[in-house]
Amino acid sequence: MNPFNYSRASDANQAIVDISANPQAKFLGGGTNLIDLMKMGVETPMQLIDINRLPLTQVEELAGGKGVRIGALARNSDVAEHSLIKSRYPVLSEAFLAGASPQLRNMATVGGNLLQRTRCYYFYDPAFPQCNKRNPGSGCGALDGFNRIHAILGQSDQCIATHPSDMCVALAALEAIVRVQGPKGEREIKFADFHRLPGNTPERDTNLEHDELIVAVDLPDLPFAKRSHYLKVRDRASYAFALVSVAAALDLDANKTIKAVRLALGGVAHKPWRASTAEKKLVGAKADEETFRAAAEAELAPAKGYKDNSFKIELAKRSIVRALSAVTSIA
């Protein structure tokens, strides 16, 4: 690991002053991804600003029934088990509990989870010379390499990496708002605008600026999210990243006609993939397997597979059908 200076931020303003002063500085939260990447030599910050003492761990109801606010330093395990989250947004609780291990969830923060970096082998190991995300302009080792875990939607010929977070797939479906604080004050970033597709700049995962601190994630009020589910498909029964995952919430009338739906996919793209095409097909239709399959076909129509990951296209379709069927059967 490269040498670095370590400092502890006493408050958010100080943290922002400190990071603004050093373009090579990074915030240290749970560290479950950052420390790992530093051990690998992928991340080489000159300074770590420890933000763990900042008072950003609350999960609380927003005034006026506007939803729930999750502090950026709330640990994944605490949010997963919080009564507000379990009762109103079960899809988010399930997504947290599908991720990593109990130990890692005790460490990992919500803000850090938003900033998880891809598990693409060619990114994660600097022994591979080619990675446009790690070393812009060097090429993409995965394109013609071993690309079983890679993207099928929204990728570019610069990068076919996927976003590894489970939490983020649920947050995409819930249309969360990311609240960030920078030198000029606070701003809100819509979840759909937080992460980026790779395009020609795969080195940028998100639209967060270097001098901005994530302070909270807001979950807008969404009563029908009580009927929601997170389905994760992976190589092992537990403790593995998703090959494909689905976050789904359904609002059904008495005749099982779909009044509203939220659907997002994980493991398929450079960012959590909101399945808007499928959602449009679903609204107003009968909640049955035929409808779900048609919506899945529409969503995956533009999908493109590679040597090792084409199986994900059919897997994603079937996962959508299964997740929506599971939500439909929730009483």
Added chain:
Amino acid sequence: MPSESDTPPGSGPDGLNELLIFGDPETRRVFLKQIAATSAALAIGPTLLNVPGLEAADPAITPRKSLSENTVNVKLKINGKNFALDLDPRVTLLDALREQLHLTGSKKGCDHGQCGACTVLVNGRRINSCLSLAVRHDSDEITTIEGLADGEQLHPMQAAFIEHDSFQCGYCTPGQICSAVALLKENHGNSDEEIREWMSGNICRCGAYPNILAAIKEAKGKVRT
């Protein structure tokens, strides 16, 4: 990868060394050195493991000087004892425990948060100590495998692991036990399936899972959370 000195000797069931898994941190290293010195490895039986005088042979714990000038002072409360360390900020909690404080019960398996061998309790919660910088833990209370027993009285989870033969090589066992102790505290593991899921962060290459499961079920019945 673990260094050679951390590899448990290939003893059969009769030679299972409780010290390896449950015991004093330094005695094993000293013990192994003694084996090497006397070429007596083949003659090792369980009775020899409690040779009087091992404690005396223990070198005094002298934290290693940091290679970096940029050190950070950290106060850690480990197994009820207070320690003040000057640490290079790169030192993980696992390395501070093992290399600075010679508490080698917590194991370095993958060193990337993928195996759980380094699991310790920080303020009562289980974490992977290999992915956590020690400097982050100023004033935290840390419990390692060495701190679970009450004097000579093993923690019920330790006793259950012995009772159910829940290990083969023993390398993952300190992490398994710390994780299982936390699982009880979290009140998870109310079915076999749930125990498996909530223990999934601890990998056992020997595949002792059925016996680990049996031990946790027994301890769960004995420990009131």
